Amino acid sequence: MPKPIYPLLLVLYSLLAALPTGLAAAELPFSVAEVQRRTLPDEQVLDGVIEAVNRSTVSAQTAGRVEEIMVDVNDFVPQGAPIVRIRNIEQRAGLEQAQASLREAQARFIEAEAEYKRIRGVYERQLVAKAQMDSVTATLNAAKARLEAAQAGVTQARESLGYTIINAPYSGIVLERHVELGESIQPGKPLMTGFSLDELRVVVNVPQRLIGPVRQHRQARVLPLNGGNSIAAEKLIFFPYADPQSNVFKVRVYLPKKTGGLYPGMFVKTAFRVGEDQRLTVARSALVQRGEVSAVYVVKEGQVNLRQVRPGRTEGDQVEILAGLEAGEQVALDPIQAGVYLKERPQIGGQ
8 A cells, every 4th residue: 555545544533533423412312302402480389278169158048947858068069959948838828829810810801801801992992981991991900910910929939938938059969957857947047068179169268468469460380288189279369558567469360160189278389470480401301210210311422312401390391490500401202212222332332
């Protein structure tokens, strides 16, 4: 081989030695993404207690004796289901009497209407005096008024009869029972107390120093203590005054309807938005959990390494990283593929 070829070979060898031993990011069998700083809501976490929006005591609207109690404490009752029945003999008799009065009023009205039509025909032929025509007109109007009064009486009597069966105003759970079987009751007597699990809210005491930003942003999310996903509030209701003893404002945080896993009386954390801040984030799919350790696969110069990180809160498809990464680093979006690649790579290199 001629000597002029030697310098060229030395240059090529130097270039090959300088190349990284790992694969380029474009040749990796998984996608990567850059760690970036994003604008995330700045939040203040406060303690709160869950309560039912619908909690009420059902009272009697008519007098009578308790004849049947269909539910008891801790029972679930669907909306509209009967819970207490009151003896209805008097109310039923009142309805029958009102219906009889209605039939009589209808007969009187039909008779007065027929007489009015007969006299009007004669009056139009000028065979009777106007005074007689006025008399039958007044009689017809009086009969019509008595008919309307009788109809109203039937409606009232039927309503009173309906008061003898007390139905659940909404689906919920019975908390207290205030009457016993056979007890005589009067209108206004409490019968049952219950609450609904369909609509819940969190009551939070917000310090005076935070009430301004909380009012401005009007955003909050509930953080269950069991570690589940946060629940965004539907709306916030602010009390217009502070407690004179503690100087805190009460805020009601309303949850979406039929939110599962939460019950009145539970203690929860509530995060209120008070501003914005720049936070380091990665795609949620990049995070891998190994027991209690959170980690990501970091790709640098073709090398893949598993690195432990400390995640913060999750916002959509992004996870805040509190420690373990720096802006601009590359992480694997498919941790499973990255783990397989990391295990197989030494074998490939050894072939």
